[in-house]
Amino acid sequence: QVQLVESGGGLVQAGGSLRLSCAASGRTFSSYVMGWFRQAVGKEREFVAAISWSGGGTYYADPVKGRFTISRDNAKNTVYLQMNSLKPEDTAVYYCAASRWGATMTPGEYDYWGQGTQVTVSS
Secondary structure, eight states, X not given: OOOEEEEOOEEEETTOOEEEEEEEOSSOGGGSEEEEEEXXXXXXXXXXXXXXXXXXXXXXXXXXXXXXXXXXXXXXTEEEEEXXXXXXXXXXXXXXXXXXXXXXXXXXXXXXXXXXXXXXXXX
C-alpha cells in the first residue's frame, strides 16, 4: 500500500513557476514508476509526466515539454514537478500517481493516487 500526498499548488500569473511535491509513504517507493496527471474542469484526466524507478528515464506530454521537469528523490520518498513558463491552459488539479507496471500515460495503469493539488494560472 502506498499513500501519496501532493503539495505546492497555488495561484500564479502566466509566465510564472511552481514546484509540486508528492510525498509517498511506505518503504517500496523506489519500486514504483511515478507519474503526474492533471484534470481541468469539464475535461478528462490527462497525462503530464512520468519518471522511471531510478529517475533515469523521464517522459512528458507534448504540451509541457521544455517547460515542466519531473524528478524524484528516492531517499526522501518524494517526486517533484517543476513547472516553468506556466500558461492559463495549465490550470487544473494536479495528481501524482504510482505504477508498478512501468512508465505509462494511461491513468488506469496506475495503482495509487494522491488527492490532488489545485494549480491556477491567471492571464
